[in-house]
Amino acid sequence: MNTEFMSKAFEIAQKSGSDIPVGAVIVKNNKILAQFHNEKEKRNDATAHAEILAIKEASKNLEEWRLCGCDMYVTLEPCPMCAWAILQSRIDNLYFGAYDNVYGAFSVLPELWTIANSKINVKGGIMESECKKLLDEYFEKMR
Amino acid sequence: MNTEFMSKAFEIAQKSGSDIPVGAVIVKNNKILAQFHNEKEKRNDATAHAEILAIKEASKNLEEWRLCGCDMYVTLEPCPMCAWAILQSRIDNLYFGAYDNVYGAFSVLPELWTIANSKINVKGGIMESECKKLLDEYFEKMR
Numbered sequence: 707m708n709t710e711f712m713s714k715a716f717e718i719a720q721k722s723g724s725d726i727p728v729g730a731v732i733v734k735n736n737k738i739l740a741q742f743h744n745e746k747e748k749r750n751d752a753t754a755h756a757e758i759l760a761i762k763e764a765s766k767n768l769e770e771w772r773l774c775g776c777d778m779y780v781t782l783e784p785c786p787m788c789a790w791a792i793l794q795s796r797i798d799n800l801y802f803g804a805y806d807n808v809y810g811a812f813s814v815l816p817e818l819w820t821i822a823n824s825k826i827n828v829k830g831g832i833m834e835s836e837c838k839k840l841l842d843e844y845f846e847k848m849r
Numbered sequence: 850m851n852t853e854f855m856s857k858a859f860e861i862a863q864k865s866g867s868d869i870p871v872g873a874v875i876v877k878n879n880k881i882l883a884q885f886h887n888e889k890e891k892r893n894d895a896t897a898h899a900e901i902l903a904i905k906e907a908s909k910n911l912e913e914w915r916l917c918g919c920d921m922y923v924t925l926e927p928c929p930m931c932a933w934a935i936l937q938s939r940i941d942n943l944y945f946g947a948y949d950n951v952y953g954a955f956s957v958l959p960e961l962w963t964i965a966n967s968k969i970n971v972k973g974g975i976m977e978s979e980c981k982k983l984l985d986e987y988f989e990k991m992r
Contacts, residue, residue, distance in 0.1 A: 752938040753901055759935040762894055771895040786961055787937065790930035795895040809964065817960055818929055821952065 707801055707813035711738070711779040712832045716803070718743045719756075719781045727840045730756035730780040732764040732773065732797070739776065740764040756780060761795050764791035773797045781837040783830055786818060793822045800828045803837030812838060850944055854881070859946070861886045862899075862924045862983060870983045873899035873923040875907040875916065875940070876982035882919065899923060900931035902992040904938050907914045916940045924980040926973055929961060936965045943971045945978030977990040 711731050719729030722743040732740045738824040740763035757780055765771050773795045781803040784792060789811030792800055807813050812828060854874050861888040862872030865886040875883045884906035900923055908914050916938045924946040927935060932954030935943055948957050955971060 718936055746914060750912055750914045751905055751908050752916075753896075753934050761896055763963045765894050769893055771889060773895075784935075785933060786964075787930050787933035790928060790933070791896050793974055794928075815958075815960055817958055821929075821957055825966065841957055 707777075707799070707829065707832070708733075708736070709832065710802060711777075712781070712803060714738065715779045715781050716833060716836060716840070717728075719837070723733055723748065727844050728756045728780065728782045730760040730778060732760045732776050732778050734764075734768075734773075739767050744822075753787070755785065755788050757784055760798075761791055762832065765787060765795070771795065776848075777801065781833070782806055782841065783812055785809045786811045786815055789815075789818055790822070793824050797826065800826060801832050802828075802830045803833050804841060805830055805834070834841045850920075850972060850975070851876075851879070852975065854920070855924070855944060855946060857881065857884065858922045858924050859976060859979060862980070866891065867985075870987050871899045871923065871925045873903040873921060875903045875919050875921050877907075877911075877916075877919045882910050893906070896930070898928065898931050900927055901934055904934055904940075906951060908938070914952070920944065922975075925949055925984065926955055928952045929954045929958055932958075932961055933965070936962075936967050936969060939985070940969065943969060944975050945971075945973045946976050947984060948973055949978070 715729040715731045725744040728744040740760040742759035744756045777799040783806040805833040858872040858874045861889045868887040871887040883903040885902035920942040926949040
């Protein structure tokens, strides 16, 4: 785990504009392969979460859907869609910032991980207070 | 529910080439908005399931990520990634063909639907034997 990459994901999340501020970075051999923020509103696409966009871009760059040897850093705990995409793409390590106690696949859907029977390593709560504050400020402004 | 659209999804699934044969169609007001088969291998993208591709295309066509008033017909029970994408895109009705007792989000992850707190209507087992046969033949050939 390298906090420098979570800082990068945080920096990207800050550029989300009218979208919920979430940033994701995919790293292989200490090099960034893909970096995206959430673009659901911008692209008018319910699947355009930061994690999905980053997986697509990393696969494109590697010309390979198997992202073995890759790590993902994302500022918010992934939803079930993104969690399953991460598992299917065979990412080695997942590091996330803020927890999501409503839709977070780790917090509220532990069964998802049992089914997947994956060896992925997951660690949450990295730069948690900064990531949470960014989201809280967004939702406060939206009210 | 209109079996004509499931027949269309089945027809598309048959064109999946080296990918696992799954076809999806999104319909609004009796008109097809999007139709795709699974293209994971073809596109080298773990997220390129038929359902995700169809959601992206339908949203593009409607210039709207909210697919209210739309129905999806898909030949295989969606995985957790696709199931959450379907829920997030606010599709009204989901009709699927074959059940997936290993990764099917309805069969093995009922908790996913509780969390989503959605009003979606789901019906499986439509043209079940044809859809299952197509998948069985594919996996037999792959062995």
